[in-house]
Amino acid sequence: MGKAAATAARVEELRRLLDDANYRYYVLDDPTLADAEYDTFLRELEALERDHPELADPQSPTMRVGTTPSGKFAEVKHAVPMLSLANAFEDEEVAEFVARIAKETGDATPDFSVEPKLDGLAISLRYEDGEFVRGATRGDGATGEDVTANLRTVRSVPLRLRGKAPKVLEVRGEVYMPKAAFEKYNAWAREHGEKTLANPRNGAAGSLRQLDPRMTAQRPLAFYAYALGEVEGVTLPPTHSRTLQWLRELGLPVSAEVDVATGAEGLLAYYRRIGEKRNALAYDIDGVVYKLDRYDQQRAMGFVSRAPRWAIAHKYPAQETPTVVESIEVNVGRTGAVTPWVLMTPVQVGGVTVTRATLHNADQIARLDVRVGDTVIIRRAGDVIPEVVRVVEDKRPLDAKGKPKFPAYQLPTECPVCGSAVEREENEVVARCTGGLFCPAQRVQALFHFASRRAMDIEGLGERFITALVEFDMVRSVADLYKLTVDDFVAMKQRADELADAVPAHADQSKVKSGKVATKWAENLVAAIDASRTTTLERVLYALGVRDVGESTARTLARHFGALDPILAADEETLRQVPDIGPVVAARIAHFFAQPHNREVIAALRANGVHWPEGAPQRSADGPLAGQTVVLTGGLSSMSRDEAGAKLEALGAKVSGSVSKKTSFVVAGEAAGSKLAKAQELGVEVWDEARLLAFLAEQGG
Numbered sequence: 001m002g003k004a005a006a007t008a009a010r011v012e013e014l015r016r017l018l019d020d021a022n023y024r025y026y027v028l029d030d031p032t033l034a035d036a037e038y039d040t041f042l043r044e045l046e047a048l049e050r051d052h053p054e055l056a057d058p059q060s061p062t063m064r065v066g067t068t069p070s071g072k073f074a075e076v077k078h079a080v081p082m083l084s085l086a087n088a089f090e091d092e093e094v095a096e097f098v099a100r101i102a103k104e105t106g107d108a109t110p111d112f113s114v115e116p117k118l119d120g121l122a123i124s125l126r127y128e129d130g131e132f133v134r135g136a137t138r139g140d141g142a143t144g145e146d147v148t149a150n151l152r153t154v155r156s157v158p159l160r161l162r163g164k165a166p167k168v169l170e171v172r173g174e175v176y177m178p179k180a181a182f183e184k185y186n187a188w189a190r191e192h193g194e195k196t197l198a199n200p201r202n203g204a205a206g207s208l209r210q211l212d213p214r215m216t217a218q219r220p221l222a223f224y225a226y227a228l229g230e231v232e233g234v235t236l237p238p239t240h241s242r243t244l245q246w247l248r249e250l251g252l253p254v255s256a257e258v259d260v261a262t263g264a265e266g267l268l269a270y271y272r273r274i275g276e277k278r279n280a281l282a283y284d285i286d287g288v289v290y291k292l293d294r295y296d297q298q299r300a301m302g303f304v305s306r307a308p309r310w311a312i313a314h315k316y317p318a319q320e321t322p323t324v325v326e327s328i329e330v331n332v333g334r335t336g337a338v339t340p341w342v343l344m345t346p347v348q349v350g351g352v353t354v355t356r357a358t359l360h361n362a363d364q365i366a367r368l369d370v371r372v373g374d375t376v377i378i379r380r381a382g383d384v385i386p387e388v389v390r391v392v393e394d395k396r397p398l399d400a401k402g403k404p405k406f407p408a409y410q411l412p413t414e415c416p417v418c419g420s421a422v423e424r425e426e427n428e429v430v431a432r433c434t435g436g437l438f439c440p441a442q443r444v445q446a447l448f449h450f451a452s453r454r455a456m457d458i459e460g461l462g463e464r465f466i467t468a469l470v471e472f473d474m475v476r477s478v479a480d481l482y483k484l485t486v487d488d489f490v491a492m493k494q495r496a497d498e499l500a501d502a503v504p505a506h507a508d509q510s511k512v513k514s515g516k517v518a519t520k521w522a523e524n525l526v527a528a529i530d531a532s533r534t535t536t537l538e539r540v541l542y543a544l545g546v547r548d549v550g551e552s553t554a555r556t557l558a559r560h561f562g563a564l565d566p567i568l569a570a571d572e573e574t575l576r577q578v579p580d581i582g583p584v585v586a587a588r589i590a591h592f593f594a595q596p597h598n599r600e601v602i603a604a605l606r607a608n609g610v611h612w613p614e615g616a617p618q619r620s621a622d623g624p625l626a627g628q629t630v631v632l633t634g635g636l637s638s639m640s641r642d643e644a645g646a647k648l649e650a651l652g653a654k655v656s657g658s659v660s661k662k663t664s665f666v667v668a669g670e671a672a673g674s675k676l677a678k679a680q681e682l683g684v685e686v687w688d689e690a691r692l693l694a695f696l697a698e699q700g701g
């Protein structure tokens with residue numbers, strides 16, 4: 001074999017190997033390749049395809065993640081509408097459903113395909129001659145959105161079907177985020193200061209609607225098939241359950257829990273069986289689905305509006321249990337939010353023992369009127385924190401006079417952690433500790449924000465280290481970071497490891513190299529902290545974490561005042577005069593800088609060498625862009641977005657973070673996402689980087 005033929009053969013072999021690995025993993029649930037092996041083969045294939053563009057194949061396993069953000073999603077009209085399901089909550093409704101079908105089909109014991117109902121997002125995949133050509137969301141059932149690029153990143157969606165595929169095959173199913181992927185993503189997000197996902201369903205929905213498929217690829221989703229749409233060029237099996245088996249053979253994943261059952265008792269037994277293993281499943285479900293198995297019988301039953309009369313979803317009740325409130329406590333969150341919660345007699349809810357449930361806020365306490373000694377109903381939905389749903393009032397303990405034994409609960413007026421006042425602003429549901437950086441409960445968050453990329457940009461100082469530094473009382477304020485030494489970090493890590501492993505540090509060989517503790521990481525951290533000493537005024541203002549002072553307000557303040565001392569000296573009235581700073585934010589800024597402990601932190605930062613250039617106010621009121629509002633989105637190659645914003649502001653523009661009809665123009669760089677889409681939707685002018693550079697050059701900058 002010549003060299004070219006050998007390369008082509010290897011490329012084919014690798015593609016087959018990787019496709020097979022996906023099939024075995026997602027469809028047969030019988031993995032043959034370890035993750036690391038899969039990655040090695042994938043990298044080999046990527047290298048070969050890069051060196052041999054003539055061997056390119058759009059359905060190659062290397063072609064899952066495109067690089068072009070879509071701007072916005074096109075509409076897709078479903079050739080066969082995507083249906084919804086009627087719901088049943090009670091056993092009787094299931095019995096009626098079965099009886100109705102038995103009566104109307106004349107079959108006393110019809111078979112049903114029984115399946116878990118995944119809590120994800122319904123989608124439709126279209127295959128033409130076996131190739132995945134389009135994926136769409138359900139939308140309103142008639143028209144959805146084209147999310148092909150994002151669905152290609154879902155490894156359980158085959159890009160090419162196996163075996164003999166029909167001319168057209170539309171497969172309907174659920175895209176979902178496995179529970180483990182959800183937990184892993186949230187752990188990563190917490191570590192990197194990104195927003196966490198509320199639950200796996202939101203994770204799947206948000207991920208699928210990312211305008212940049214590279215973002216979708218970072219949030220691993222999976223897919224299970226459960227129905228067909230348009231089909232051409234094949235004779236289907238006579239039943240739904242056999243169709244699901246055929247879909248598996250074509251390489252499409254189908255839940256391992258699908259089964260066939262008969263009679264109301266059979267369906268209910270399945271419902272109970274799946275209910276018992278609900279918590280152990282790898283994905284969230286909210287019920288099970290019963291579908292009449294024979295297609296001829298389905299046709300006979302027909303539809304009412306958009307729902308088939310041959311299928312029904314049997315929902316599980318929210319997981320609720322009664323227990324008794326032992327005490328009511330408050331937690332001070334990292335943003336100072338004071339959240340009340342109840343400590344309860346331990347109780348099993350949905351297979352998990354819970355002892356605490358949240359009361360969310362003071363309004364919720366007032367609404368529920370929860371008191372110590374009350375019997376309450378606790379609900380647990382998915383992975384979210386259990387909550388108190390209601391009080392069983394006739395079980396409230398009474399005194400000898402028949403009055404409630406315990407008074408109505410009031411939130412504390414002082415922070416239980418630092419003693420500062422707890423305040424609740426008008427129109428706000430959340431009460432907050434006013435201690436700010438002084439309050440240890442808020443320190444971790446304050447430090448994390450301070451170190452984040454857009455603030456002081458201290459690389460490597462993640463939440464884990466910060467939590468340990470605060471826990472061991474090595475850092476009380478952000479200024480203390482600048483006093484830490486390599487030895488401090490090493491000591492901190494040893495303590496943290498000891499606590500984590502319950503193994504004495506001297507027995508832990510992995511952290512010691514040739515008798516010496518490995519310290520490179522600590523040296524890097526100290527260097528990163530040192531590098532952050534030289535910064536800009538707007539970064540410092542943002543890093544201090546004044547409530548409602550985001551990057552844009554920090555920039556406005558920095559440009560308006562030019563230096564920190566005039567900001568410290570400004571009263572609320574002066575701050576209100578700053579363009580774009582409203583009365584609420586002006587009050588917050590004045591309040592923050594009036595607090596002696598915040599002033600002490602600023603003085604300590606300066607004393608520890610944190611510095612930034614200061615000068616005269618920089619904002620131009622009469623530049624060529626005066627009165628224009630500009631939004632920057634995506635990455636620029638010639639400068640950072642901050643720099644571009646500063647240049648535009650120097651020419652009089654107001655730089656805003658969100659696109660509206662009032663936006664004069666949007667500068668869109670690489671991988672611009674939803675802001676670009678919004679601009680296009682509103683018909684707002686869009687500049688690319690070349691146009692921006694040409695304009696700046698014209699203005700002499």
Ligand code: 5U1
Nearest residue numbers: 083084085115116117226227289
């Ligand atoms: N398992 C399953 N979920 N689910 C959802 N089957 C199923 N079927 C559905 C829906 C909306 O609709 C059928 C009527 C096609």
